[in-house]
Amino acid sequence: MQRLSRTLHPYHAWQTPAPTGCASQFKGAHVVWETIKKSAADKANASLPDPDAARKTFTWQEARESLDGLPGGGLNIAYEALDRHVAAGRGDTLAIRWLGQHGETLDLTYDDVLKGASKFANILAAHGIGKGDRLFSMMGRTPDLYFAALGTLRAGAVFTPLFSAFGPEPVRTRMEIGEASALITTESIYRRKIAEWRRDIPSLKLVLITGDDAPEDCVALAPEFDKAPDRFDPVKTGPEDMALIHFTSGTTGRPKGVVHVHEAVVTHAATGRGALELRLGTIYWCTADPGWVTGTSYGIIAPLVNGVSMIVDEAEYNLDRWYSTLEREKIEVWYTAPTAIRMMMRAGREAAQGYDFSALQFLASVGEPLNPEAVVWGNEVFGRPFHDNWWQSETGGIMIANTAAMDIRPGSMGKPLPGIEAGIVDTEAEGDALRECADGEVGELALRPGWPSMMRAYLNEEARYNKVFRDGWYLTGDLAMRDAAGYFWFIGRADDLIKSSGHLIGPFEVESALIEHDAVAEAAVIGIPDETAGEVVKAYVVLNPGQDATEDLERDLRGHARKRLGPAVAPREIVFRESLPKTRSGKIMRRLLKAREMGLPEGDISTLETDEK
């Protein structure tokens, strides 16, 4: 086997802590990789056969009109996802084929999911949970989760998914900020991560536990589900009523609750068609977990609104299982993530031999930039290239994409979708006005607000919300450049956020957990390049006087962080320092640690007061 190297991938040389402001001409690897051309047939079959023409004629008004709206007025995501199809005679179409962890299969038609969601809405209503209340979910990918998501929206309440591998600390913080009214989880997660502090969330009225039994003060879902009526008229919600909250990390301070409204479904519907080729009856597999925004927008809403038959796999990534699933289920559209693709690449082409992937029509990737090798590898192994696209929790849906009819420049995120105006701006220009960078210059990726799934708020954080808008642009926090052909290229984050396995991790949250340990005086957390995960979390720790920097303590600290934060967020590596580089105002210069870690120029260090030792 190949050694699991941790060497720097050439691609990561891009992800340098680049300066903000339009940097001089960018010389990236994009010039090296050959463009993947699309055939006339590819173009003719695409949802957007001529993307440039579509960009000129597309209007969000027209996209709105392609949805039904609630009878008698209003808009509800769950209605567009389910009732609409049942009303049109598609109730018997397969909506979800659920693949259980241990080989079980359960087929649910649109009619079945509508009934399940209606039952769930009735359960919520019976417990006094209704319009505007917030239901948090923290559970694996089982049918209950899908009933809960759609039932919550149907009941007019707000669906807020959490990643089930989070440790107790991130869960508690998010439920406090989100003022959770209800929670659905499993008994195991509840006992391990929630029971201890549950009483400290005064807003929390209802805890539903999947299965037949529930601990004290919780309600078992299965018996309630059995007796609940399977009809529930959707609560009349308007386009601007709150529907979803997705939490995202900030560089400083607590995580931010990104608020989306029911009108977001207009973007989900349009981008599901335009960027992912979702159509009635398409067999579709989104590998993202609904605990993250991709797994909700494109793992629940966009596919169902577009009437596809989707595969939901309860199990985590497993090479043989994934290849077998692609073959057996005859997956046509597959939306996955760079970390998973790189894990497949690790296993080599041989591992894919003998499988029949001929049903695959369209492959897409999101979560972090997909390196050019992976795009090309997809083309060789699956007979189709991966189409990278770009968006974030705040945008609610795909904004920039390589669509089916577009030639692919491997490594590029593609071009703005119809209805989206993107630019590269210099945020360091004098005054409030932003200067648009010329093609080939690096600046901050910015979008003109106005598409339906744009966030409406960071929950209770108006100042932080206002800060991301300037001079008529929404600033994404990503550094990028546009080439002369209009393709956008990701360069790096403009801030200190870490992208690990597609998850955005806020250094502050990790540092806070480390500092809670008795031995720790100070901590700084950065992402370091990793061939598979993109980046992994590394911590620099200053110990309290009298503490010895031993291997045992290093392990103890990592164990502490894993217990609090969960493995996806906790540092994989901790090193000890006598002091950390800081500015005169006492701010830790994570950027400098990162530059040193990567052997890059240190940049402007004029504000450096104390240095790393």
Place this chain on the structure above:
Amino acid sequence: MTRDEIRSAFIEELIRIAPDLDPDNISGDDHLLDDLELDSMDILNLVSALHEKLGVSVPELDYPRLETPDKAVDYLAGKLG
């Protein structure tokens, strides 16, 4: 190497990667992902550590054969056999 030695080497590397685990509470049939809550990056690191420690290469397709300590010991013993 005896099976006991392989087991203790496996547990030692497991704990190094996931120091939140208590070796006394790990049973032979605990599932690494479901019960011990490792993630896929942990598994990659574990395979890499086992390679370094025992000289055993574990191809990607065989990762499921390491899914519990008991299965891992069987697999590694076979490879070292």
